[in-house]
Amino acid sequence: MSQDARTEALDASPRLFESDLLDKLSRVHHLTPVIVYCPIILGLLIYSLTLNSVTLVLLGLVVGYLGWTLTEYFGHRYLFHTVFALPFGLGPRFQFLIHGVHHIYPNDPLRLVMPPLLSAPIMLIALVCARVLFGATFAWPALAGFITGYVIYDCVHYWTHHGQPQSDFARLVKRLHMLHHFRDAEKGFGVHAIWWDYVFGTAYQKGDTPGTRAV
Template sequence: MSAPSFRGIGKVKIAQSPRPAFWRRSHHLDKMTFRELVIAYVQYPAIIGYVLLSLIAIGLFAWKPAPVVPTLLAVGVASLVYPLVWYMLHRWVLHSQWMFKVPFLASTWKRIHYDHHQDPNHLEVLFGALHTTVPTIALATAPVGYAIGSYWDAGFGGACIAFATGLLTTCFYEFVHCIQHLAYKPKSKWIAEMKKRHMAHHFHDENGNYGITTFFWDKAFGTFYDRSERPEKSPTVFNLGYTPEVADKWPWVARLSGGVATGHPRKRGED
């Protein structure tokens, strides 16, 4: 028996979880003000989770601290490693063509990135889910901090402060990411340039401009681009290659989404 076809379905279902009253309705950044974003940001469960976990990590560091030099090194290296780890995950995992082919990974891929590209300005799916982000942050930062601290016989303290750095860096990344999707012109030239490149990633060609706060690694790996350099719009910019034809063969994401939506997310269902 062949897999069911999901062609022609215009709307995409976004999985919702229980949230505070503020989050019982959808929020779209292209229709929000900067003030509304700040109010939403400080109330979002994932952001609250990052802050609380960072305070716990800092508390554990205070309990068994590392000396000043390894502490500063752990913070600095964790801050530098983070953009590289994000680039690698964004390019080779989130934009992969393999996760949706594995039944038990399909729902994770859908939640952590497919939904975001299907509707880039939908705030509820812009933030990562804690059960996927926190382990990733820990793996990217804590071992580095532990290795640095161990040289001074303070591996535990180094790991804790590096993990806290990763969590707080994530809060910063998420806020900048929100601004890039907000109906708002940043006053900072740096953020304005980042916004321009990130919008090209979401609305012109998803195969490049993977950075959020820096495009250093895009330039290093040859994935940095300007829209004028790619005159043709990518046909998969909103579905990451998960087309109706692909869904016929690997249907798990389509089943969770209510189909495969096509076209600009704000224009679906207008016909």
């Protein structure tokens, strides 16, 4: 395959659903998470300050953000990269829709961030978990931190595929994600929270470089 043909294949945006509406909803502009969730984050912070001190709100942001980074790592490692035994043989189809398609067409610009139909249920689950773990008042700043982490994740993910790094750390983040796509898909599960790969033993070696594409 020529370089031009390979680039075209990686950039392709395949149809995923027979329904025109569902297929359209599966494609989103990369700024969608920012537009949808930043006002929600701001509203959560304002509301949180009516219930908690500034110190507790800041603490909630940190706790929620760390909660997201763990969700990012474990969700990517165990949910996105696992083919579940679902009824009617739907496991492979489910895995393909939520993540497999991204590994086959990694540069599709309209499928690099989560559609709201997928991200919204995650935020609702996070709210329920936060209320159970932290109670009714501290849950709100924690949720704000969690959503902030998610928005950062989606922005960084888009950037790793289409941005140009300007610092050593940015080059490291981009390199690690390219290794996940083009060297070994069983490592490098932290997209922006790269430290968890070092903690949980799924980090790449220093000299690793992208090679044969992993799917």
